[in-house]
Amino acid sequence: xxxxxxxxxxxxxxxxxxxxxxxxxxxxxxxxxxxxxxxxxxxxxxxxxxxxxxxxxxxxxxxxxxxxxxxxxxxxxxxxxxxxxxxxxxxxxxxxxxxxxxxxxxxxxxxxxxxxxxxxxxxxxxxxxxxxxxxxxxxxxxxxxxxxxxxxxxxxxxxxxxxxxxxxxxxxxxxxxxxxxxxxxxxxxxxxxxxxxxxxxxxxxxxxxxxxxxxxxxxxxxxxxxxxxxxxxxxxxxxxxxxxxxxxxxxxxxxxxxxxxxxxxxxxxxxxxxxxxxxxxxxxxxxxxxxxxxxxxxxxxxxxxxxxxxxxxxxxxxxxxxxxxxxxxxxxxxxxxxxxxxxxxxxxxxxxxxxxxxxxxxxxxxxxxxxxxxxxxxxxxxxxxxxxxxx
Amino acid sequence: xxxxxxxxxxxxxxxxxxxxxxxxxxxxxxxxxxxxxxxxxxxxxxxxxxxxxxxxxxxxxxxxxxxxxxxxxxxxxxxxxxxxxxxxxxxxxxxxxxxxxxxxxxxxxxxxxxxxxxxxxxxxxxxxxxxxxxxxxxxxxxxxxxxxxxxxxxxxxxxxxxxxxxxxxxxxxxxxxxxxxxxxxxxxxxxxxxxxxxxxxxxxxxxxxxxxxxxxxxxxxxxxxxxxxxxxxxxxxxxxxxxxxxxxxxxxxxxxxxxxxxxxxxxxxxxxxxxxxxxxxxxxxxxxxxxxxxxxxxxxxxxxxxxxxxxxx
Numbered sequence: 001x002x003x004x005x006x007x008x009x010x011x012x013x014x015x016x017x018x019x020x021x022x023x024x025x026x027x028x029x030x031x032x033x034x035x036x037x038x039x040x041x042x043x044x045x046x047x048x049x050x051x052x053x054x055x056x057x058x059x060x061x062x063x064x065x066x067x068x069x070x071x072x073x074x075x076x077x078x079x080x081x082x083x084x085x086x087x088x089x090x091x092x093x094x095x096x097x098x099x100x101x102x103x104x105x106x107x108x109x110x111x112x113x114x115x116x117x118x119x120x121x122x123x124x125x126x127x128x129x130x131x132x133x134x135x136x137x138x139x140x141x142x143x144x145x146x147x148x149x150x151x152x153x154x155x156x157x158x159x160x161x162x163x164x165x166x167x168x169x170x171x172x173x174x175x176x177x178x179x180x181x182x183x184x185x186x187x188x189x190x191x192x193x194x195x196x197x198x199x200x201x202x203x204x205x206x207x208x209x210x211x212x213x214x215x216x217x218x219x220x221x222x223x224x225x226x227x228x229x230x231x232x233x234x235x236x237x238x239x240x241x242x243x244x245x246x247x248x249x250x251x252x253x254x255x256x257x258x259x260x261x262x263x264x265x266x267x268x269x270x271x272x273x274x275x276x277x278x279x280x281x282x283x284x285x286x287x288x289x290x291x292x293x294x295x296x297x298x299x300x301x302x303x304x305x306x307x308x309x310x311x312x313x314x315x316x317x318x319x320x321x322x323x324x325x326x327x328x329x330x331x332x333x334x335x336x337x338x339x340x341x342x343x344x345x346x347x348x349x350x351x352x353x354x355x356x357x358x359x360x361x362x363x364x365x366x367x368x369x370x371x372x373x374x375x376x377x378x379x380x381x382x383x384x385x386x387x388x389x390x391x
Numbered sequence: 392x393x394x395x396x397x398x399x400x401x402x403x404x405x406x407x408x409x410x411x412x413x414x415x416x417x418x419x420x421x422x423x424x425x426x427x428x429x430x431x432x433x434x435x436x437x438x439x440x441x442x443x444x445x446x447x448x449x450x451x452x453x454x455x456x457x458x459x460x461x462x463x464x465x466x467x468x469x470x471x472x473x474x475x476x477x478x479x480x481x482x483x484x485x486x487x488x489x490x491x492x493x494x495x496x497x498x499x500x501x502x503x504x505x506x507x508x509x510x511x512x513x514x515x516x517x518x519x520x521x522x523x524x525x526x527x528x529x530x531x532x533x534x535x536x537x538x539x540x541x542x543x544x545x546x547x548x549x550x551x552x553x554x555x556x557x558x559x560x561x562x563x564x565x566x567x568x569x570x571x572x573x574x575x576x577x578x579x580x581x582x583x584x585x586x587x588x589x590x591x592x593x594x595x596x597x598x599x600x601x602x603x604x605x606x607x608x609x610x611x612x613x614x615x616x617x618x619x620x621x622x623x624x625x626x627x628x629x630x631x632x633x634x635x636x637x638x639x640x641x642x643x644x645x646x647x648x649x650x651x652x653x654x655x656x657x658x659x660x661x662x663x664x665x666x667x668x669x670x671x672x673x674x675x676x677x678x679x680x681x682x683x684x685x686x687x688x689x690x691x692x693x694x695x696x697x698x699x700x701x702x703x704x
Contacts, residue, residue: 023483024476052483054475057515061472064512067465068440068476074483076476094465200461200477201490203436208456210464217453 002180002247009172012140012179013079013105013165014039016147018049019187020103023074023194026054026062030084031117032169033107037079059084063091070100071209073199075151077102081169082109085123089130095162096131097225098210101154101194102162104132105147108270108322109169110355118356119169121269125323125331131225133163133232134300136269138255141179142297143167145249148182151191152239158231168271170356182247190246229301236298253303255295256310258284262292264371265311267336268320269296272352272359276320279364287365289372296332307339316346316375318367322353329384346380352387363387393432393601395593400428404459406437411457412449416615416622418629419446421586422528426497427460429593430600436460436494437600438481440474442504443467445535446528468508471516471525474498478521495600496523501612502543503533506569517576517605524599524606527569530614538617542567545637546688547681548669550617555672560681565688573607574643580606581643584651587629591640591651598642611638619668628666635663636693641700648699657693660686 007015014036017025025044027037044053056062062078069076080088085106095102106124110116124134133153137143143165150163167173182190198207213221233253240251257277259265266276273295280291294310296303311317317340321330328334333349340347350367353359367387374380394400406427413420423446431437439462441447447464450457465473478496485491498516500509505527513525532550533539540550545566555561574581580602584592592610599606613628615621620628632638633652637660640652664670664682673681698704 023487024479026476050483050487052479054479054519056472056475057511057518061469061475061512061515064465064469064472065476065479068463068473068478069480069483070476071463072438072477072480072484073489074476074480076480090466091469200438200463201481201484201492201494203438203461203492203494206459206461208451208458208462208464211451211453211456212448212464213453 001186002182004178005181006176006178007140008035008174008176009140009143009167010036010107010174011039012144013147013167014043015181016144017077018043019182019184020148020151020191021049022051022077024054024066024069024076025051026056026065026076026078028056028059028062028080028084030059030081032109032173033079033081033084033105036105036107036173059087060091063088063095066102067091067095067098067100070095070102071098071200073196073201075194077104079105079107081107082111082123085127086111089127092127092130092132094210097221099160100162101160103147103150103154104162104164105143106164106166107169107173108166116355117169119171119322120354120356121323122354124164124166125325127164128300128331131161131229132300133161135163135165135298136296137165137167137172138271138274138295139172140175140177141249143172144179144181145243145247145251148187148190149239149243149251153232153236155194156235156239159228159235161225161228161232166270171271180247180249186246190243233301233303251297253298253306254310255297257293257295259292259294259310260313261290262313263290263315264318264368264375265292265294265314266318266320266367267294267296267311267332269299269332270322272320272322272364275359275361275364279361279368283365283368287369287372289368291368302335302339304339307336311340314345316348316371318348318350318371320350320352320367324351324354346374347383348374348380349384350387351384357388359387393429393597395429395590395597403428403432406431406459407450408457408459410455412452413445414616414622416625417445418586418612418614418625419528419530422592422610422612423499425586425589425592426526426596429596430495430497431460434493435600436492438477438494438496440465440470440477440498442470442500442509444501444504445530446499446501448535467504469512470498470500470504470509472512474523475516475519475521478523497600498523498525500525500527501534502527502529502531503541506542506567514576517573517578517607520604522603522605524596524608527609528612529609530612530617532617534614534617543569546685547673547678549672560672560678568692570609577646578605578607579603579645582608583639583641584608585611585629585633585638585640587626587633588640588652595642617669620666631658631663631666634658635660636689637663639693639696641696647703648696650696650700660689
């Protein structure tokens with residue numbers, strides 16, 4: 001039923017795509033996503049997938065080709081990072097607004113300038129308003145599992161929105177980890193067939209996709225998208241439950257770790273939450289700090305109610321952002337704070353790891369110690385703090 | 392066998408309906424209707440993509456669409472990339488037995504969306520060898536947004552971003568030769584045509600649509616608003632463009648040039664420039680040199696075409 005493998009994040013994602021066997025995949029290289037498509041291209045060259053592979057001439061064209069293929073009724077995919085995602089930004093909105101159920105792995109990397117090929121979340125954070133469902137992965141196992149579930153989430157009749165599945169550049173994409181993979185038939189059965197209602201190839205019932213819509217209709221299209229995003233909050237856990245039945249691996253909108261009796265909690269996304277979990281264990285043991293970690297898996301749609309519930313017992317919350325929204329602060333911090341509006345607990349924002357600067361375990365422990373200090377003194381101190389910044 | 396006989400075409404269903412919002416005298420819808428009638432015959436179905444621009448905006452105002460073929464509008468610069476995806480999906484789904492119709496793909500774009508912002512995605516689609524035809528309707532400026540200068544704008548023309556003023560004679564650069572750029576990709580079929588010779592246009596479309604691989608047709612699309620002439624004179628303008636050799640009608644099939652129309656008496660470009668308000672400032676003494684330059688540009692290109700046809704290169 002399942003097999004244990006050692007794969008890098010890119011290879012795990014490629015393996016998931018192989019088992020999904022999309023009709024069309026568009027590919028354009030960008031570090032650190034590049035090897036994902038190398039691997040997939042090998043599957044194509046060896047005839048292990050039926051996918052028609054389009055080696056496009058830019059990421060903008062990658063997403064454009066994917067939109068064209070999707071409205072034509074194909075199950076399709078592409079993958080990117082950083083500037084590539086930024087370049088396709090215009091078409092991300094088109095894909096979501098045209099309700100194309102595309103699944104796209106995004107390997108998180110910092111945006112230029114200066115040019116930097118390492119991990120931070122500024123790329124996908126910058127796209128958080130585009131109408132795509134965003135699911136963040138902590139490690140190779142999650143990257144693999146999330147991509148497979150994403151197909152069902154995207155194509156669900158109550159949703160019909162594109163999904164980006166992220167994992168950290170280099171830290172996960174290029175790191176070999178052990179993971180369990182399902183067998184091909186199990187994945188095939190789980191994702192089923194893609195049966196869209198209307199397509200561009202219905203020549204007997206011709207329709208126009210992507211029309212020009214004026215003040216009298218545009219707003220209503222957007223409201224439909226809002227409602228689809230809302231419904232996704234229900235669909236994502238439903239699909240996760242089905243997936244758990246198949247694999248034994250459980251997923252939710254959030255991944256709380258030791259939050260039930262935690263007095264200080266870190267909230268964050270991606271691989272650093274793995275470090276945070278280890279730090280939580282260690283500071284509980286060594287410092288007597290009742291530490292917990294609330295890893296967010298589903299970032300869009302934003303699970304307001306679930307966040308409030310998960311943080312209801314914490315005395316102090318620290319939000320770790322691997323991105324900055326210039327002029328605002330940490331984007332995740334601001335969203336968590338917005339979810340907790342009306343509550344009284346102190347909130348502290350920690351900005352870290354931009355441009356791939358490592359967050360060592362020691363620093364994660366320090367975050368918990370800082371939060372414990374806030375709790376003990378009753379003084380929040382600086383609301384925004386920077387970890388690892390040289391000043 | 393597909394037909395271009397007016398009598399037979401007259402009995403076929405129009406695939407671009409009336410009621411769209413194009414300006415009076417716009418050559419665009421004339422071109423689209425000729426293209427669609429020519430292409431969708433004999434159990435062949437047409438599916439299209441269109442770039443943002445005059446034709447797209449005029450024909451797809453929600454909730455009404457003038458298109459009686461399936462059509463996708465994605466964005467401005469990517470009609471070719473979008474059709475690449477659709478065409479690839481068709482091949483993928485056909486292989487799996489999910490589609491059984493014979494579908495041909497046509498991407499439409501104006502000069503703005505093709506010569507300039509769309510050049511990259513066009514070039515990529517051509518290089519990859521997708522099976523589609525790209526039709527550019529060239530009205531020589533970004534007309535939909537108000538007559539701004541494009542790479543297709545001819546030398547000396549007034550546009551709103553290169554107006555003729557006290558120190559400028561309008562656009563100082565010559566018109567980009569997109570047809571030559573496309574031909575340099577080595578694709579099987581490239582052509583230039585004009586709607587005043589409907590049979591020429593339609594035969595070229597039929598050839599392109601039935602040729603395996605990427606094909607490109609550049610069509611002159613006179614714009615009464617932007618070029619400043621009377622709406623009823625659009626087709627006359629096309630004729631004048633051919634008579635002055637400003638817009639030669641030719642084909643390049645597997646690298647060989649064939650000129651489809653040679654005027655009995657090649658008219659001087661002055662006739663072309665006099666006919667449109669966008670060039671009227673060229674007739675002051677200080678701009679006389681621009682007219683000469685214009686004539687030289689046209690002659691050089693025309694002679695080069697003649698030579699290529701003669702030598703078979």
